[in-house]
Amino acid sequence: MGKPIDLAVVGGGSTAMSFLAQFVAELDRADYSGSLRVAVFEPLPDVGPGEPYAKDLATNLLNIPAGRMSAYAENRGHFLEWIKSQGPEILEKYGIRELDAGAFLPRPLFGEYLIDVWHKLCLRAKGLGIRIDRVQARVDGIGVLAEDESACLETSAGEFRAKRIVLCNGNLPTISYAELQGCKAYFNSPYPVADLVRRVGRDASVGIIGSSLSAVDAIVALKESGHAGPMLAVSRSGRLPAVRGTVASPAPIVPPTAQEIAAQVRCNDRGLTLEDLYAFLSERLAASGDSLDLVDIMGYGGDPKEALDREIQASSTLPRNWQAIAISLNEAIEHAWKLMRDAERRRFYTEWRSLWMTRRATFPMANAIRIKRYLDSGALRIHAGRSDMEIKATDKGFEIRLPDAPGGTTVHRVDCIVNATGMSTDVRLSRDPLVQSLLERGIARTDPYGGFSLDFDTGCLLDAKGGVVQNISVLGSLAVGTYFWTMSLDVNARLALDQARKIAGELSAVGLPA
Numbered sequence: 415m416g417k418p419i420d421l422a423v424v425g426g427g428s429t430a431m432s433f434l435a436q437f438v439a440e441l442d443r444a445d446y447s448g449s450l451r452v453a454v455f456e457p458l459p460d461v462g463p464g465e466p467y468a469k470d471l472a473t474n475l476l477n478i479p480a481g482r483m484s485a486y487a488e489n490r491g492h493f494l495e496w497i498k499s500q501g502p503e504i505l506e507k508y509g510i511r512e513l514d515a516g517a518f519l520p521r522p523l524f525g526e527y528l529i530d531v532w533h534k535l536c537l538r539a540k541g542l543g544i545r546i547d548r549v550q551a552r553v554d555g556i557g558v559l560a561e562d563e564s565a566c567l568e569t570s571a572g573e574f575r576a577k578r579i580v581l582c583n584g585n586l587p588t589i590s591y592a593e594l595q596g597c598k599a600y601f602n603s604p605y606p607v608a609d610l611v612r613r614v615g616r617d618a619s620v621g622i623i624g625s626s627l628s629a630v631d632a633i634v635a636l637k638e639s640g641h642a643g644p645m646l647a648v649s650r651s652g653r654l655p656a657v658r659g660t661v662a663s664p665a666p667i668v669p670p671t672a673q674e675i676a677a678q679v680r681c682n683d684r685g686l687t688l689e690d691l692y693a694f695l696s697e698r699l700a701a702s703g704d705s706l707d708l709v710d711i712m713g714y715g716g717d718p719k720e721a722l723d724r725e726i727q728a729s730s731t732l733p734r735n736w737q738a739i740a741i742s743l744n745e746a747i748e749h750a751w752k753l754m755r756d757a758e759r760r761r762f763y764t765e766w767r768s769l770w771m772t773r774r775a776t777f778p779m780a781n782a783i784r785i786k787r788y789l790d791s792g793a794l795r796i797h798a799g800r801s802d803m804e805i806k807a808t809d810k811g812f813e814i815r816l817p818d819a820p821g822g823t824t825v826h827r828v829d830c831i832v833n834a835t836g837m838s839t840d841v842r843l844s845r846d847p848l849v850q851s852l853l854e855r856g857i858a859r860t861d862p863y864g865g866f867s868l869d870f871d872t873g874c875l876l877d878a879k880g881g882v883v884q885n886i887s888v889l890g891s892l893a894v895g896t897y898f899w900t901m902s903l904d905v906n907a908r909l910a911l912d913q914a915r916k917i918a919g920e921l922s923a924v925g926l927p928a
Contacts, residue, residue: 416566416573419451420921424553424567424848425582426456427464428903429890431528432485433580433910434546435535439486440918441542450921452539452546453574455553455567462532463525464584470606472508472520473634475778477627477658478903481515483524485531487907491515496527518658518778549574553583555851556886563885568851578917581888585837586844591623597807599830604628607635614830616640621814621826622647623805624834625654625718625796630777632834633794634784645794646826648814649835651768652718652798654785657725658776659734663702667738669745670698679753686753688762695739704735711736713773718796719789726782740774744905751898752870759863775901805831839864839894849892857883861895868896873913887913 421437423430434454441450454461460468476483484492494515497504505513508520539546555568556579567574587602594600599618604610605628614620614636622629625647633645678690696706710728714721728734743750754762762770788794797816804815814826841849842860852858852866856878861867866888867876873893875883889910894900897909 416575419453419547419574419576420578421450421452421917422553422565422567422574422576422579423452423454423582424579425464425584425890426454426458426461426532426548427582427584427890428462428467428485428524428528429584429906429910430454430456430464430580430582431462431531431535432487432903432907433582433889433914435485435531436487436907436911437914437918438535438539438542438544440914441544441922442538444918444922446542446544446918446922448543448922450544452544453549453576454546455549455551455569457550457552459550460525460529461548462528462530463522464528465605466585467521467525467528468606469525469608470522471608471611471635471639472522473638473781474521474607474631475518475781476521476524477518477775477777479516480513480519483903485528485907487904487911490904493524493527496530497523516660516662518780552848554847555855556848556857557851557855558857558883558885565885577885578921579886580913580917581886581892582890583846583848583892585839585891586841586846586849587838588833588835589838589840589843590835591805591831591833594805594807594812594831594833597812597831599811600807601830601832604632604635604832604834607631610832611635611639611641614641614832615643617643618829619643619811619827620645621805621812621828621831622834623649623831624836625649625652626771626834626836627655627775627777628836629834630655630781630785632832633788634781637788637793638784642793643829645788646814646828647794647796647834648799648803648816648826649796650798650800650803651772652796653713653715653772654718654722654725654777654782654796656713656737656773656776657722657729657782658778659729659737660779661729661731661733663704663733663735663738665702667698667702667735667742669742670694672746672749675746675750676753685755685758686750687758688766691750695743698739699736702735702739704733707736710734711773712769719786722782722786722789726779726786729779729782737776744899744902745908747899747905748870748897748909751896756862763863837891839891841865841892857886863895863898865892865894865896865900868893870896872916873909887917889913 551569551571557566714724811829818824858866858875869882873887
């Protein structure tokens with residue numbers, strides 16, 4: 415029936431580390447004395463970084479300041495404290511001269527921190543009598559055993575029987591441009607960018623699909639490594655992300671609470687509307703002393719180079735309080751999403767989601783200046799392709815067909831294509847064996863807004879009939895349909911803490927003192 419374990423954590427990336435570190439801390443706080451058995455299933459060589467923070471080039475920058483990065487929801491300065499404890503050598507390794515809490519540090523550095531979090535939580539667990547085993551294998555299927563409601567995890571390392579499972583299995587690969595898979599000089603992901611730099615010829619012409627954060631990583635990695643060929647980035651909007659402001663607000667922005675957001679609902683039948691939320695955020699912006707500048711908030715359209723120039727100017731001269739207010743929503747954003755009725759959610763996805771993603775997912779000034787330099791020199795061009803953009807493989811590379819103003823088509827020929835459209839959260843179309851297993855067996859069902867449908871209060875899966883699967887919960891990107899903004903570490907750390915507290919109570923009840 416499989417090797418028995420109390421808790422299985424599927425995935426060993428940043429969200430899993432946040433959950434495990436806080437789970438062990440909760441048991442330690444409660445003076446736990448028992449013999450829990452925990453297994454962490456991670457096929458990658460290192461436990462901790464996952465793919466986003468894996469060993470790679472230092473040009474991959476965090477999009478959150480170092481002083482706000484942490485595996486612990488209630489200790490946001492933990493990463494900064496860890497860097498200080500390592501001495502100057504850790505920064506010198508990445509070419510950083512001095513530590514700044516507001517700096518956007520290399521992502522591989524955060525990966526080193528997560529590896530250390532893993533080792534330390536294992537030592538802390540051992541002192542409490544908790545055995546944590548790392549299993550270097552993928553989980554390809556899960557089956558629920560009816561007799562005791564435990565679950566069987568099917569892996570290449572054998573079967574395991576768990577009382578409780580937390581799925582932290584990370585981002586699904588993009589499903590866009592599947593027809594290009596297998597083509598020579600096609601890269602379905604820019605990561606690791608070190609591999610991209612190694613495999614793309616120095617003088618090759620490169621097409622980047624996308625203009626968001628992943629695209630910025632790919633462009634900067636290639637150009638800063640000496641790539642000399644022409645580069646064309648194409649996306650439906652042709653818009654770069656907003657540049658993160660560098661001038662702090664005179665007064666700190668206090669995050670809204672779930673109660674404050676709930677108080678904005680004016681009609682229970684309609685739930686929270688976009689108008690309600692807009693009015694609420696506008697009031698908070700006014701209270702911060704900033705004016706409502708819709709041009710700055712909505713973004714500068716037109717030529718990408720001119721738009722970026724204006725972004726850099728705005729982000730380097732005055733506080734962009736609207737950014738700080740949008741970021742502060744991370745403390746309760748899932749409650750706003752929960753209060754929206756389905757019709758309002760559909761309206762958001764249809765009319766506003768694309769703009770939200772472009773303006774909310776900001777990128778650091780250091781990379782903005784680099785992108786400006788490439789645009790100014792002509793080494794990079796950015797074009798909008800709209801929904802009828804086509805990319806085809808040819809005998810000599812690829813053709814990018816973009817609609818032009820007169821109603822015709824402009825053809826751009828490139829040697830390589832890098833798909834930087836980002837992760838997928840569409841479990842319906844995923845080829846991931848575990849995802850397919852959960853859906854085919856009726857243990858999970860799809861959420862119309864991405865990922866799996868979950869019970870909001872527990873994060874547990876909803877099965878095909880809508881029942882709560884009490885012993886399987888989800889954290890990370892595949893919880894997006896329920897919690898909305900699960901691409902940010904601080905949100906995932908909060909949700910992980912909630913689950914850590916619940917599951918620590920469930921599994922340790924026998925071992926805790928009366």
